[in-house]
Amino acid sequence: MTVNLRAAYAPLLTAAALVGIAAAVLRLPPSWLLLWSGPLLLLLALVARWSPVRSATLAGALGVAAVALWPVPLVWESGSWLEACGAAAFWALPALGAVLVGGYLRRQADRTRQAVRDARRDQQLELARDLHDFVAHDVSAIVVQAQAARFVAAQDPGQAVRALERIETAGLSALASMDRTVHALREASDGPTAPVPGLAQLPELVERFECGTLDADPQAVRELSREADTTAYRVAVEALTNVRRHAPGAAVVQVAVRRAGAGIELSVVNCAAPRGAGGLLGRKRRGGTGLAGLRGRVEAAGGTLRAGPAEDGGWRVRAVFPAEDQALG
Incomplete structure (x- = not known):
């Protein structure tokens, strides 16, 4: 049976204070009264630090009264009530x-706990964004490829087999993303987490996108900071x-990483999708808030994010990050 000593501080102070007041009377x-004040001061600090507010208020008031009033009877015999009040105030x-002192330690502990709660909440939001950014991409690819395989299976079984292979690849990628998330949850408090993908994985990402083309300047990629690199991949x-x-029928999607003035630009541009090419996915899903959520990440990395219609009726997403020397400066 364990005894919670912290719960006993307030009752112990109350009893000690009543004993001190009675001894003074x-x-x-x-x-003896002066020596008794020492334990009372220690208990006052412990109660202010550990005890619940309600019990600490009562016990603390009695403790302060016991320490303040012990010399009053002595002064009252040889002096006036003003001297007695002065001794009590001293x-x-x-x-x-x-x-x-106890209240300050209590406040610091409360602030530390709040900081831990805020950090955990931020980590939960980070993991939620990771799931949205990475897993949603692969899951949407699975849905699109499954739709395509269903329509071409009867006419061209070979195309259906290739679609199934792409579904397998996207599924494995989604599982890897979820594994990284679980690893982050397990290792958050004990050690380094699994690395977050960056632009080094961009060729593989674009390769899984059937109509995607990539034009990446390796020197420009190397000039990105680590934060900008992972954010650009997101x-x-x-x-x-x-x-x-929203445009599953787009014939061309161009992804480029290149220098743009003093910064590094990532652009993703798709051509206009033909009419009626929305597919089941396009009819059932509404636009999310992914890019809006990423805007804060891009700005935190020192960059800017723009999204809007392209000249040919398609859509353009453009993020510009500072080169690493400008970011550090």
Whole structure:
């Protein structure tokens, strides 16, 4: 059976304070009363730090009164009531100081717990964004390929087999993304998490996109900071996911990473989808808030994000990040 000593601080202070007040009224030897004030000050600090507010208020008031009032009977015999009040006020100062010390430690502990809660909430939001950015892309690819396989299975079984292979690849990628998320949950407090994909994985991402083409300047990619690199990959994932959702019939999707003035530009541009090519996915899904959510990430990395219609009626997503030397400067 374990005893919670912290729960006993307030009752112990209450009892000790009542004993001290009674001893002062009975005019026990002053040396005993002075020595008794020491444990009272310690208990005052402990109660202010650990006890519940309601019980701490009552016990603390009695404790301060016991420390402040012990010299009053002695002064009252040889002086006036003003001197007695002055003695009580003087001895109330260390009692209030003990309360302030305990209250300060309590406040610091509360702030630490709040910081931990905020960090956990931010981590949960981060994991939710990871699931949206990466898993949603692969799942939408699975849905589109399954639709395509259903329509071509009777006329061209070979195309259906290739669609099934792409479904398998997208499914494995989604499982890998979920594995990274679970790994992050398990390792968040004990060690480094699994690496977040960056533009090094962009060729593989575009290759899984049937009509996608990639034009990436390796030197421009190397000039991105780590934060900008992972954020740019997220932007590409979200842009390609939106193409699958809203323009699955687009014949060409161009992904490019290149220098743009003093910065590095990632652009994803798709041509206009033919009429009636929305597919089941396009009719059932509404536009999400992925790019809107990524805008804050891009700005945090020092960049800008723009999305809007392209000249040929398609859609363009353009994110510009500072080169690493400008970002550090």
